[in-house]
Amino acid sequence: MSVLLEVRDLVVRFYTQEGTVFAVNGVSFDLDEGETLGIVGESGSGKSVSSLALMGLIPSPPGKVESGTVMFEGRDLLQLKSDQMRLIRGKEIAMIFQDPMTSLNPVLTIGTQITESLKLHEGMNTSQSRKRAADLLDMVGIPDAYRRLDDYPHQFSGGMRQRVMIAMGLSCNPKLLIADEPTTALDVTIQAQIIELVKQLKDEFNMAMIWITHDLGVVAGIADRIQVMYGGRIMESGASHEVFGDSRHPYTVGLLGSLPRLDSSGEEKLTQIEGSPPDMRSEPEGCPFAPRCDTREMLQLDKCWDQRPPLETVPDASGAVQHVMSCWADIREGVAEHV
């Protein structure tokens, strides 16, 4: 498979009145055609900001993409002018947002909102675009689609609104769909409906997908590859069964240990990660996870504080998909230190 998207050394900062927020601090990753990448992280880990940066949607000011390249089909998206970017956004790369209530315009009908990109990108006229919009709504499972084109967002339930968002995202057959916590605002039964729908449509449209979430369970079922972020940096990335089954970064291990499992009775205590997520208003010199890391404490590793661990292939990596992590210690070896 060929590489569709290549992100290198992305750095995004926000210059606010309370100081500079170091949101994304050097993120690099590739995405193959047709691949699903799950980006996992807690609030403030930079997962949403890095994908907004790909789309050229960082509000500026206060935000600024400081450096980095985002190569998509031979072009650097960060260098494009806004009118060139507009031709890509919605057409080549589409995005679904978390909250379908605030991301749909409440005073325009659903039909108007879906046909907008069809008219802009596909050059359709009103009747063509309405017909296509109705087909799309039908495809995402909205009954009586043609009539519902004239309804407003408030006339749909939360799950139905998210279906409308998906229909809008897919309207121009994008090569890449970025889904930013698309099911977080939904109940689990509705979440299951949406995940099934997206999985099925992804194959139908043969597109690549970036699924951003804080829910490790959701990505376990949907992603080919998983990327764990913390403090604006990638901590670990690899095939999903490896990141879950053979986690190498202390943060990934801690995160999985702190989750109770539905399929086992919860007699044992949850392992907890001490402390709080980092304050992003100062750029950590070393590893952002160092203050909370029990491996660092156990090994008394001083360089975690002042040297950034590089993102490198894990020792004794198996499997075809590259498994990388950013840590000075090798937890699998227990105590051995590499590099």
Next chain:
Amino acid sequence: MSSQVMEHTTRNHQADGEVILEVKGLKKHFPISSGIVFQRQVGAVRAVDGISFDVLRGETLGLVGESGCGKSTTGRTILQLYRPTEGTVKFEGQELSTMSGNDLRQMRRRMQIIFQDPFASLNPRMTVGSIVSEPLQIHNIYSNRKERQQYVEQLMEKVGLNPYFINRYPHEFSGGQRQRIGIARALALEPSFIVADEPISALDVSIQAQVVNLMEELQDELNLTYLFIAHDLSMVRHICDRVAVMYLGKIVELGPVDAVYDNPQHPYTQALLSAVPVPDPAVEESRQRIIISGDLPSPANPPTGCNFNTRCPVAFDLCYQDPDPPLVEVLPKHFVSCHRVT
């Protein structure tokens, strides 16, 4: 149906079988009114529509369901923050629904609540010290200021907050720390029963475990009884002894957690559990999902017969007729409200 819900025991070794809370036929309907000058009631949102259960001393009862199923309203109605439309709530042998004024205020010393949003439930203009000591002032405990401050510092230490921060304001704390403040406030009057209304859903994943572990430790130490309201089914299995599944204002299934999770009887519980993602790709690949179609019907206009019949994959003619299925004990201590099962 309530008589069948009476005799539970629990796997929790601390629970001695004493019933601390007895809820019978509880209903809470919110009126829908129409008209600008002359308002009249045109309907009612049946948020809680006739539920009965017991809570035993020392146990944790989980109350789960999707948004709008009435689980939070149940918690608040039990504490008389909303007055019930119908039904009785007996707490430590005393009937709460007819109680008012000072009597009720005295009962509130024994029952407290932890709220979901630690950002909205703490007054931003009060220091941690005054937030935690406010219940003590209201109930005139520790007239001596110094003693009161000492007690507040003890409480802060108990919930894992540095007492040094007693004069700080809520905005200076992270979400997890704020939730600890909320817990300290709830503990101040040494209650026996705490309603925890989604105490962890606003917190980051790595912080959730901290708060849950704290709640478990406090339960062991102080022999607390929890009503744990949540939509995170994995966490409910971890923390609870028994679980009640709600759908559209009614309990559809109630039983010990392992029984309900390993052998769910009600089609809604089955679908709900199968929809929860498990953080393990190997498990996810082999799982069979039951996807139920459609959305939750409006609680202002629930369907005739069983509430779940609009989405149920196995509904048959009896399910569309009144009355709705009763909650029946189908397995030991395991209650289900479904015509298919009973």
